[in-house]
Amino acid sequence: DVKVTQSSRYLVKRTGEKVFLECVQDMDHENMFWYRQDPGLGLRLIYFSYDVKMKEKGDIPEGYSVSREKKERFSLILESASTNQTSMYLCASSLVRSEAFFGQGTRLTVV
Amino acid sequence: DQQVKQNSPSLSVQEGRISILNCDYTNSMFDYFLWYKKYPAEGPTFLISISSIKDKNEDGRFTVFLNKSAKHLSLHIVPSQPGDSAVYFCAASSDSNYQLIWGAGTKLIIKP
Numbered sequence: 001d002v003k004v005t006q007s008s009r010y011l012v013k014r015t016g017e018k019v020f021l022e023c024v025q026d027m028d029h030e031n032m033f034w035y036r037q038d039p040g041l042g043l044r045l046i047y048f049s050y051d052v053k054m055k056e057k058g059d060i061p062e063g064y065s066v067s068r069e070k071k072e073r074f075s076l077i078l079e080s081a082s083t084n085q086t087s088m089y090l091c092a093s094s095l096v097r098s099e100a101f102f103g104q105g106t107r108l109t110v111v
Numbered sequence: 112d113q114q115v116k117q118n119s120p121s122l123s124v125q126e127g128r129i130s131i132l133n134c135d136y137t138n139s140m141f142d143y144f145l146w147y148k149k150y151p152a153e154g155p156t157f158l159i160s161i162s163s164i165k166d167k168n169e170d171g172r173f174t175v176f177l178n179k180s181a182k183h184l185s186l187h188i189v190p191s192q193p194g195d196s197a198v199y200f201c202a203a204s205s206d207s208n209y210q211l212i213w214g215a216g217t218k219l220i221i222k223p
Contacts, residue, residue, distance in 0.1 A: 042215035102154030
C-alpha cells in the first residue's frame with residue numbers, strides 16, 4: 001500500500017519562527033511536491049523536486065525553501081514564519097507522468 | 112492566468128441522482144487529466160484519469176469525459192452517495208512538464 005507521511009497533522013508556531021515540515025514516501029518515486037491549499041484557491045505549488053538534491057520553484061516559492069537529501073524525504077522550510085503562511089500544507093509524490101499520491105496534510109497556524 | 116478552471120465552487124445533488132462536475136482548460140499542450148477527491152483535513156486522493164487519446168474513461172460509478180475541441184472535461188458520478196460529499200479537483204499535465212496544474216476545486220454536497 002502506497003504511503004506518503006507528513007510529520008505533523010497540526011502545528012502552531014509563532015511569527016518569526018523557523019518551521020520545518022517533513023515528508024517521507026515509501027514508493028521510490030522520483031517526483032515530490034509541496035503544495036498549500038487555501039479556500040477558493042485550490043492547490044498551489046510551492047516547490048517540487050524531480051531527483052535527489054534537485055529542486056524547482058513552483059508558483060509561490062517566496063518565503064519557503066526545500067531540501068531533498070534523500071530520495072524518500074522532501075522537507076519544506078519556512079525561514080521566518082508569518083501569519084499569511086497559515087494554511088494547509090500538502091506533500092505529494094509521483095512517478096514521472098502519473099498520478100500523485102498525497103500525505104494527510106499539515107494544518108499550520110502561525111500566531 | 113488560470114490554465115485549469117473549475118467554475119462552480121459548489122454543487123448540491125440529491126442522493127441517488129447523477130453528479131456532474133466540470134473542468135475547462137486553456138493549454139492545448141495538456142494531454143493527461145486527473146480527478147481527485149478531498150475530504151476536510153485529509154490529503155487529496157486520486158479518483159480517475161484520462162489520456163488525450165481517449166474521450167471517455169470509466170471506473171465503477173465514476174466516468175470522465177474529455178472533449179478536446181472544447182477543452183473541457185467532466186466527471187460523472189452515478190448514483191451519487193452521501194460519502195461522495197467532498198471537494199473535487201481536476202488537474203492536467205503535459206509532456207513537457209513535471210507538474211500537475213490544478214483547478215480551484217468544486218465542493219460537492221450530496222443531500223439525503
